[in-house]
Amino acid sequence: MLGLYLHRESVIHRLPAGVKLGGLLLVTMVVLALPGAWGALAAGFIGAAALVTARLPAGRVLAELRTPVVMLTLLFGFQSLLAGGGWEETAVAIARFAALILLATLVTLTTRVMDMVDLFEWLFGLLRPVGVNPAKMALMLALTIRFIPLLGDQVREVRMAQRARGVERNIAALFVPLLVKILTMADDLTAALEARGYDPADSGTKETGTKNSTQR
Amino acid sequence: MIELRSVTHAYGDRPVLHDLSLRLAERRIAILGGNGSGKSTLARLLNGLIVPTSGTVAVDSLDTRTDGRAVRQRVGFVFQNPDTQIVYPTVEEDLAFGLKARKLPKDEIARRVAGALERYGLDRYRHQPAHQMSGGEKQLLAIAGVLVLDPAYVIFDEPTTLLDLRNRRKVIELLRGLPQTVIVVTHDLDMVKDFDRALVLEDGRIVADGPPAETVPAYIERLG
Numbered sequence: 001m002l003g004l005y006l007h008r009e010s011v012i013h014r015l016p017a018g019v020k021l022g023g024l025l026l027v028t029m030v031v032l033a034l035p036g037a038w039g040a041l042a043a044g045f046i047g048a049a050a051l052v053t054a055r056l057p058a059g060r061v062l063a064e065l066r067t068p069v070v071m072l073t074l075l076f077g078f079q080s081l082l083a084g085g086g087w088e089e090t091a092v093a094i095a096r097f098a099a100l101i102l103l104a105t106l107v108t109l110t111t112r113v114m115d116m117v118d119l120f121e122w123l124f125g126l127l128r129p130v131g132v133n134p135a136k137m138a139l140m141l142a143l144t145i146r147f148i149p150l151l152g153d154q155v156r157e158v159r160m161a162q163r164a165r166g167v168e169r170n171i172a173a174l175f176v177p178l179l180v181k182i183l184t185m186a187d188d189l190t191a192a193l194e195a196r197g198y199d200p201a202d203s204g205t206k207e208t209g210t211k212n213s214t215q216r
Numbered sequence: 217m218i219e220l221r222s223v224t225h226a227y228g229d230r231p232v233l234h235d236l237s238l239r240l241a242e243r244r245i246a247i248l249g250g251n252g253s254g255k256s257t258l259a260r261l262l263n264g265l266i267v268p269t270s271g272t273v274a275v276d277s278l279d280t281r282t283d284g285r286a287v288r289q290r291v292g293f294v295f296q297n298p299d300t301q302i303v304y305p306t307v308e309e310d311l312a313f314g315l316k317a318r319k320l321p322k323d324e325i326a327r328r329v330a331g332a333l334e335r336y337g338l339d340r341y342r343h344q345p346a347h348q349m350s351g352g353e354k355q356l357l358a359i360a361g362v363l364v365l366d367p368a369y370v371i372f373d374e375p376t377t378l379l380d381l382r383n384r385r386k387v388i389e390l391l392r393g394l395p396q397t398v399i400v401v402t403h404d405l406d407m408v409k410d411f412d413r414a415l416v417l418e419d420g421r422i423v424a425d426g427p428p429a430e431t432v433p434a435y436i437e438r439l440g
């Protein structure tokens with residue numbers, strides 16, 4: 001549901017990642033604090049304004065909301081059936097969360113992963129005293145985002161290869177070759193990271209040109 | 217110059233390279249050999265991605281065992297499959313990755329990324345997700361991601377194996393124009409023709425070494 005960065009020349013795209021994420025946090029708190037319909041309305045309004053300002057294709061962005069809205073409807077629908085709430089209340093709750101999801105989607109669509117990663121690296125940096133390696137955490141975040149579509153490709157590939165040989169829809173048969181592929185990819189990836197100068201032992205602190213001479 | 221002195225390498229207790237001594241000083245060097253002959257192992261030894269079980273590998277007299285990081289700054293490495301080399305979702309961000317790992321200042325990173333985008337014809341893909349690119353474009357990006365780091369040597373491990381004819385030509389053209397010392401593991405005998413030197417590996421031993429005009433026919437003969 002949270003789309004990948006979509007480049008446009010806009011003010012919103014140029015805003016620092018920290019401002020957008022902070023804004024999202026703030027609006028979320030306000031929306032949850034305001035009484036029902038007003039919160040949803042406010043968030044929806046901000047979302048619509050941001051959508052236009054960011055010059056994003058409205059149809060495509062709203063289409064991304066379809067799945068979460070269906071899920072929310074099911075969730076709140078069941079809840080109101082079980083707990084016996086009124087339908088207005090349910091509709092307002094759905095609208096409120098849908099508006100927040102729209103805002104979150106807008107943040108991811110207008111922020112480059114690298115900028116998001118830099119921000120998280122800084123945030124994780126606050127956790128350094130308890131042994132968190134911010135550079136490593138940030139890289140993990142970037143890799144996750146990069147490899148999700150790749151994983152989808154792998155699943156399709158394995159499935160196709162199996163279908164070609166007459167195996168249909170068998171989770172177990174999918175799992176093993178997929179695992180092998182993922183492990184091989186992880187192996188290659190580790191080597192590639194190292195080859196491009198990424199050092200896992202590096203704590204992410206600024207370094208002033210000195211060369212660390214201990215490897216392995 | 218990259219120098220190997222009595223290099224032996226084993227995975228566990230299975231030796232795959234046997235007592236190799238080599239001085240690699242030519243500008244274009246090819247490593248040929250059948251599957252499993254030890255080509256990738258040799259290539260990875262050259263930039264310290266792996267260190268030899270015994271013997272030493274030195275790049276401009278830096279020992280890969282003790283100066284791994286400095287060696288990798290000097291020696292770039294391009295793998296066969298671009299998918300596992302591209303770290304960031306979009307082209308521009310991925311080009312910046314290695315530069316960021318070096319902790320270069322932001323404006324220098326931006327300048328070098330812009331230069332690479334233009335030089336390698338990636339400008340129009342700048343903000344595109346890498347996974348939407350074709351195999352050839354992805355390999356071009358993977359190569360650019362290494363070249364942007366400005367290495368003195370570049371090692372390629374089967375860079376054209378997964379590519380179609382047109383993209384293969386593109387990569388070969390790119391290699392041809394590189395000012396760096398280039399060492400290529402390949403099955404692509406066309407690429408090797410105008411190289412200065414070609415080594416042939418068989419079961420972890422060098423069985424031919426010299427100008428491609430001599431070693432390539434020897435290699436083909438051995439295959440047949």
Ligand SMILES: Nc1ncnc2c1ncn2[C@@H]1O[C@H](COP(=O)(O)OP(=O)(O)O)[C@@H](O)[C@H]1O
Binds near residue numbers: 255258
């Ligand atoms: N990480 C590894 N662990 C164990 N054995 C390996 C590893 N990498 C390669 N080998 C083995 O070493 C031999 C040489 O492999 P490699 O250098 O990849 O050859 P080539 O690139 O010429 O195909 C092969 O028999 C291969 O199975």
Ligand SMILES: [Mg+2]
Binds near residue numbers: 257373
């Ligand atoms: Mg190989």
